[in-house]
Each structure stands twice: as structure tokens, then as C-alpha cells.
Amino acid sequence: MTQSDKPMYVAISLDIDPDANSAAEGRHDALSSPIEYGEIRVDACKKGLQKIFELLEKYDIDATLFYEARTAQMLIEDGMYLPRLSERHEIACHSLKHEDFLGKVSGIPMEEKSIEESIDKAKEILVKVFKREIKGFRAPYTRINHTVVKVLERLRFQYDSSETVILGTEWAGNPYPLKAFDSSLMELALPSFRDAKGKKMSSYLWAIFEGRRIFSEYIDAVVQARDMAKQGLFVFSIHPWHLYVDCLGNQFGKDRVRENAENLESIFSQLKQMQGIRILRQDKYMEAWLEKEDSN
Numbered sequence: 482m483t484q485s486d487k488p489m490y491v492a493i494s495l496d497i498d499p500d501a502n503s504a505a506e507g508r509h510d511a512l513s514s515p516i517e518y519g520e521i522r523v524d525a526c527k528k529g530l531q532k533i534f535e536l537l538e539k540y541d542i543d544a545t546l547f548y549e550a551r552t553a554q555m556l557i558e559d560g561m562y563l564p565r566l567s568e569r570h571e572i573a574c575h576s577l578k579h580e581d582f583l584g585k586v587s588g589i590p591m592e593e594k595s596i597e598e599s600i601d602k603a604k605e606i607l608v609k610v611f612k613r614e615i616k617g618f619r620a621p622y623t624r625i626n627h628t629v630v631k632v633l634e635r636l637r638f639q640y641d642s643s644e645t646v647i648l649g650t651e652w653a654g655n656p657y658p659l660k661a662f663d664s665s666l667m668e669l670a671l672p673s674f675r676d677a678k679g680k681k682m683s684s685y686l687w688a689i690f691e692g693r694r695i696f697s698e699y700i701d702a703v704v705q706a707r708d709m710a711k712q713g714l715f716v717f718s719i720h721p722w723h724l725y726v727d728c729l730g731n732q733f734g735k736d737r738v739r740e741n742a743e744n745l746e747s748i749f750s751q752l753k754q755m756q757g758i759r760i761l762r763q764d765k766y767m768e769a770w771l772e773k774e775d776s777n
Contacts, residue, residue, distance in 0.1 A: 504586035529721030573617035654713020
């Protein structure tokens with residue numbers, strides 16, 4: 482196989498957490514917006530997740546599911562049989578209660594012991610629910626520091642997927658060790674990129690769901706990445722609740738919900754048809770990459 486024949490890989494990841502969640506001053510865990518109500522809701526998450534599961538099945542796509550443990554428990558209590566629905570997908574960890582580990586909003590950074598207890602409990606819950614090994618972690622608000630990374634190493638996570646790397650001429654899309662945190666833990670970073678007008682974009686799809694972007698802009702970014710990073714990994718991420726409510730917790734109308742589902746389906750459909758693209762779970766990509774590294 483020549484270099485030009487080698488594909489670029491795309492991962493579809495979901496951050497499965499409470500509806501329109503937000504950090505709150507003076508507390509570690511997240512609440513659903515508006516936070517002054519003091520509520521945790523998963524109604525929109527449930528509907529969005531059901532729709533995304535349908536689309537993933539329709540297009541024969543295996544995804545990586547970053548479950549917040551509290552949300553997984555609430556969805557099961559609400560009648561979703563997550564182990565069966567998630568069977569073909571990777572189960573990864575997105576914290577216990579979407580904690581503000583660094584205290585950026587809460588104003589109270591968590592101590593190392595508390596962070597470890599929280600992530601360890603989340604992992605324990607997910608293992609009990611899904612009967613699966615948990616290899617990946619994505620931090621709430623995608624914020625990590627030395628302490629969080631140290632905890633992830635101790636708890637034997639194989640990789641983190643919280644950092645963002647700019648899509649540029651040197652972008653390779655490969656896993657890399659978190660040397661900035663004095664760690665050998667591997668990072669599968671999310672890409673950021675620029676649109677045709679030079680405006681910065683994220684591979685989180687929230688802007689589509691709020692009507693600020695169109696699906697073709699994300700496909701264009703994949704094409705750009707494919708042309709510079711054979712065998713690299715381009716990671717998309719989705720909040721299931723965002724198909725039905727905005728980031729402030731306001732419900733979308735029927736037309737917006739339909740458009741959101743159609744846009745997401747268009748992305749899945751386009752990715753499946755693209756030459757030189759292969760969709761792969763993040764853990765499967767890591768396995769293949771580590772095997773290749775060992776053989777070199």
C-alpha cells in the first residue's frame with residue numbers, strides 16, 4: 482500500500498451529560514441551565530441520544546461514548562437500556578458529575594484526592610453498568626492540568642481526549658504523550674480549524690445545532706485534514722441534548738430539531754461516502770497506532 486492509499490481516520494464521539502449543563506459558582510458539579518433552578522435534567526439528552534443511536538446504526542458507524550456516570554444512571558432509571566444500545570460503541574468516561582476540576586467557574590479548584598475519588602467512582606459506575614473496560618477520558622469543559630493527568634495515569638486510563646490542536650501544515654492527527662504535564666499518558670486531541678473566511682471553528686458540532694454553521698463546513702475541514710494527515714485521526718464531538726435545546730436550556734422548535742437531525746445525518750452520510758476516509762472508534766484507533774509503534 483502506498484502512502485497515498487492510506488486513509489485518514491475519523492472518530493465520532495459523544496459527550497453524554499445533562500441537558501445544557503453549566504458550571505456553577507461555589508460548587509464542583511454542573512447543573513442544567515438556567516443554573517438558578519438548581520436542576521439536573523436529561524430529557525433532551527435522552528431524545529438526542531436515541532436519535533443519534535438510530536443514525537449510527539443506519540450508517541453502520543461505531544462511535545466513542547464519553548458517559549458522565551451520573552447521566553448514565555439517570556438515563557437507565559428513565560428506561561433506556563444503555564448496555565444494549567451502546568453495545569457496538571466504545572464506552573469512555575466523562576467524569577462523575579461534570580465537575581469543574583480546575584475551578585475556572587466554581588472558584589474552588591478541586592484537590593487531587595477529590596478529583597481521584599470522583600473519577601474513580603465514575604469509572605467504577607461505568608464498569609458496573611456496561612461490564613466493559615474503560616480506556617478513554619474526556620474532561621468536563623475539556624480542561625485538564627497536571628493534577629487531572631496524574632490521576633488519570635494512576636487510574637490506568639489509556640488515553641485522554643480533552644486537548645485541542647490547530648489544524649495546520651504540521652498537523653498529523655497522531656496520538657501524542659502529554660509531556661507538557663510531565664506525563665506519558667497519550668492524548669487523542671480534538672482539531673480546531675478555520676472556515677473559508679478565516680474564522681476559527683471547533684470540531685464540536687454545537688454551532689450547527691444552533692444554526693450558526695452548515696454541515697458542509699465540517700466536511701470541508703475533513704477534506705483539508707485528509708490531504709495533510711494520512712493515517713491521522715480527526716475527532717468530532719456531539720452533545721446529544723443539543724439536538725433539542727440550546728446551551729441556555731431553551732427548547733428548539735420542531736423545524737430546528739428536524740434541521741439538526743438532517744444536518745447530522747448529512748455529515749454521517751458524507752463521511753461514509755468520502756474516499757480516503759475511514760470511521761473508527763477512538764480505542765480501536767489507539768490499538769492500531771500502538772501496534773504499529775511497537776512493530777517499528
